[in-house]
Amino acid sequence: MVAGPLPTRGVLMTSIAELYAFQAIDLELQAAKDELEDVQSELGETEALVAARANVAEERESVAEAERRFKDRESEADDQRNKIEPVQAKLYKGTVQQPKELEDLQQDLESLRRRMSDLEDRALEAMEALEAAQQALSDAEAAFSNVEEEYGSDQAKLVERQANLTERIASLESERAQEIIKIDESMMQLYNQLAPNKQGRAVAKLDGGACGGCRISLPTNVLQRARSGSDIVRCSNCERILFVS
Numbered sequence: 001m002v003a004g005p006l007p008t009r010g011v012l013m014t015s016i017a018e019l020y021a022f023q024a025i026d027l028e029l030q031a032a033k034d035e036l037e038d039v040q041s042e043l044g045e046t047e048a049l050v051a052a053r054a055n056v057a058e059e060r061e062s063v064a065e066a067e068r069r070f071k072d073r074e075s076e077a078d079d080q081r082n083k084i085e086p087v088q089a090k091l092y093k094g095t096v097q098q099p100k101e102l103e104d105l106q107q108d109l110e111s112l113r114r115r116m117s118d119l120e121d122r123a124l125e126a127m128e129a130l131e132a133a134q135q136a137l138s139d140a141e142a143a144f145s146n147v148e149e150e151y152g153s154d155q156a157k158l159v160e161r162q163a164n165l166t167e168r169i170a171s172l173e174s175e176r177a178q179e180i181i182k183i184d185e186s187m188m189q190l191y192n193q194l195a196p197n198k199q200g201r202a203v204a205k206l207d208g209g210a211c212g213g214c215r216i217s218l219p220t221n222v223l224q225r226a227r228s229g230s231d232i233v234r235c236s237n238c239e240r241i242l243f244v245s
């Protein structure tokens with residue numbers, strides 16, 4: 001494509017001013033698009049929420065296991081109690097007369113009682129472990145509830161931000177479409193060629209004697225040419241189009 005002739009003085013300065021304004025739209029548009037991308041990447045369940053939920057499930061599992069263990073221990077203790085009763089009854093009934101048999105019976109009873117005491121201790125330990133597991137579950141549920149509440153409010157803000165940005169992008173795009181037709185074709189070509197390599201800033205405002213893009217002080221002849229508005233003048237260092245406001 002062959003570029004058309006460049007606009008003449010005065011008209012040219014206006015064109016550069018329009019190009020600078022157009023660049024501002026483009027920059028805002030890009031920033032809004034980048035932010036929208038960030039917002040969208042944050043939508044959905046967070047790691048914290050997933051972890052807190054998994055923790056609740058884990059603690060619930062621990063409680064179930066502790067309950068099973070406690071029931072087992074309790075039933076072991078009950079069984080043992082049932083074993084003691086007939087031995088005890090037999091002993092106290094006084095039907096056993098033989099000293100050897102009596103001694104054996106007493107020894108049996110003692111051994112059964114010792115075992116009983118051990119089993120009761122184990123049942124108690126299992127009950128304490130169950131209580132600890134229930135407390136851990138309750139803590140995990142409270143933590144999950146906090147995380148969930150925070151997540152809900154964060155997501156609501158993100159959804160609102162997403163809607164605002166989508167609206168802003170549509171409005172900037174329509175503004176851009178209106179402005180682009182005002183800009184000289186050859187200038188637009190130069191802009192499109194420069195912008196991608198200059199972080200979207202193809203046009204730099206002259207700031208005192210320096211380029212507003214790269215901050216380098218410009219030689220007098222460059223400044224004079226830029227101020228005269230007779231030509232498109234570019235920064236001798238960063239090559240941006242210089243805009244004299």
Ligand SMILES: [Zn+2]
Nearest residue numbers: 211214235238
């Ligand atoms: Zn520069």
